[in-house]
Amino acid sequence: MSSATKQLQRAARIILIGAPGVGKGTQSERLLSRFPQLASISSGDLLRENVRRRTPLGLEAQTAMQSGNLVPDSMILSLISSELNSRGWLLSSEKTESLPLSSNSSSTLSSSASFILDGFPRTASQATSLDTLVPVNFVVHLNTPPSVILKRIASRWVHEPSGRVYNTDFQPPKVPGKDDVTGEPLTQRQDDSIDTWKQRLSKFDETSKALLEHYDRVGCLWRVNGNSSDEITPQLFAEFERRFC
DSSP states (O other): OOGGGOOOSSOOEEEEEEOTTSOHHHHHHHHHHHOTTOEEEEHHHHHHHHHHHTOHHHHHHHHHHHTTOOOOHHHHHHHHHHHHHHTTOEEEGGGSOSOBSOTTOOEEEOTTOOEEEESOOOSHHHHHHHHTTOOOOEEEEEEOOHHHHHHHHHTEEEETTTTEEEETTTBOOSSTTBOTTTOOBOBOOGGGOHHHHHHHHHHHHHHHHHHHHHHHHHTOEEEEEOSSHHHHHHHHHHHHHHHHO
């Protein structure tokens, strides 16, 4: 059986942690493509969808945001719980793994529920709250040196009207400084300044330390190093298959 069609022998509940620009989205897409048993659950997408549909949770979240407040962690957990329930993954305990959702709940998470959770948690306290809902069993720390990320950002140019992105190091335009399709000038985004990115990377280091320590204590943290997504992906696939296939 090829790697692309290997069946999961146990449920995979995955979180990817990495600095801005490290390629979390790329690795998530590649995992979902390689292992179709995985689903993607994005807290941001759930929030936007519930606001759009004007569900009770969506209206509550919208009120918080319009007041200039952050959406409370408890609300994000409720959105995730609602999504798990809608997928049929919250079942009675006799049909599932013996992993309680919370000390006050008689529901558990189905052993068939395999997914990548995106956008939550971002802090150790959020991770502690999530532990009562989702038995995460594979947390991947994607590690690329900050100097490599900064060099990648400095080389990134965009065609603003279309959103096409180029990189002068590995995906350059056919004509330097010009969009391949329209021939219009390429620009660099204001938020792609090196100073802005240094601040973002520094902020990630501050907030992620306790989060990574939390999952290290839980025993499900795995670190992978690489200067590019193409270096990281084969290592990630091999470790995923070792653990779950």
